[in-house]
Amino acid sequence: MQRSVLGKDLVVSAVGLGCMGMTFGYGSVGREQALATVERALERGVTFFDTSDHYGSGTNETLIGEALAGRWDEVQIATKFGSMPVLESGRVPDGRPEQVRLAVEGSLRRLGVDTIDLYYLHRVDPRVPIEETVGAMAQLVLEGKVRHLGLSEASPGTIRRAHAVHPITAVQSEYSLWSRDVEHEVLPTLRDLGVGFVPYSPLGRGFLTGAIASVEQLDTDDFRRVSPRFQGENFARNRQLLHPLRTLARTVDATPAQVALAWVMRMCPGAVPIPGTTRPERIDENVEALAVQLEDEHLADLDIAFPPGAPAGTRWPEQMMEFLNG
Structure with a gap:
């Protein structure tokens, strides 16, 4: 397994594992299957595991x-921590300093560890200055409860303000062939500050496979059933985007998923994608994407097939869009 460095010194496997779907979001998954998937990831050299206190309420x-x-x-x-619990004011992120303390203690207890390697603010709370939230997170580093700090779905300005309070090791945002929003401002900001990048949903929530x-064919409780890009005419239009991806995959002797992952890593050297899966065999497929070689002409073909804004529909339902790029 290749290694990557997030920020200054957080060394992780070049591909991680997004664990959300094992208990949340994508329907029902058996416990034994989930455990087998994690075990297979370990066997293949994956060392970077991504979770949240929001996924399945802990x-x-x-x-x-x-x-x-x-x-x-x-x-x-x-x-x-700090996703979108239901508060008196509605469903909004919670970045209050007191919530930082409460949340980390719960995560440490559930994980069964003394220290969390990378602790993210899941969504930026518009009611709380980012300096206050990150200041409280920085205190956890001083106490040894957390080693590194991160942000998720944060805007360039927020990233810079947060980094001025305490070094931000990584920013996690959605990035894939059909979600390229971060290319214009976020990625240049991360390069300028020396902050690592962790793309989530690099396979377009499974669509790009x-x-x-x-x-x-999705479970009735799979949230993709209400995701705009999976709805009606949007879904049919987006399916058409897959034709050139399949064609290129055959050309380089890989699967569409492997090409999609290889594209992310070629576009953002040093980025650590965290594809989520609940099946051991998909771990093999994702890890083996590291061996897929995409040439400049392949990137050009994919850029034509998947230009920014190509997918039909927003990447999240309307009520959640306002908390992206916070």
Whole structure:
């Protein structure tokens, strides 16, 4: 397994594992299957695991804590706080300093660790100056509860303000062939500051694998059923985008998923994508994307097929869009 460095000194596997789907978002997954998937990731050299206190109301952290018990010296765990609990003012992110303290204690307990390697603010709280939230997070570093700090879906200005309070090791944002929003301002900001990049949903929530022929094949509680890009005419139009991806995959003797992952890593050298899966065989496929070589002409072809703004529909439902690029 190749290694990458996030920020100054957080060394992780070049591909991580997004663990959300094991308890949240993508329908029902059996516990034994989830544990087997984590075990397969470890066998293939994956050391970077991504979770959140929001995924299944903490059950994801509990599961990952169980799966990695006794192996904490081999791995790097990233978790998040401050997503969108239901408050009196509605469903908004929670970045209050008091919430930072409350949240980290819960995550440490569920994971069964003394220190979290990378602690993210899941969504930026518009009610709280980022300096106050990151200041409280920085205190956790001083106390040894957290090693590195991160932000998720943050704007360039917010990243700079946060980094001025305490070094930000990584920013996590959606990035894939069909979600290229970060290219214009966020990625240049990260390069300027020396902040690492962790692309989530690098396979377009499974869409870029080509395996989803119809939303009807998804579980009834799979949130993609209400995702705009998976709806009606949007879904049909977006399916057309897959043709050139499949063609290129055949040319380079890879799967569409491997090409999509290889594209992310070629476009952002040093970035650490965290494709999510709940199946051990997909771990093999994702890790082997590291061996896929995309030439400049391949990148040009994909740029034509997937220009920024090409997908039909927004990447999140309307009520969640306002909390992106916060």
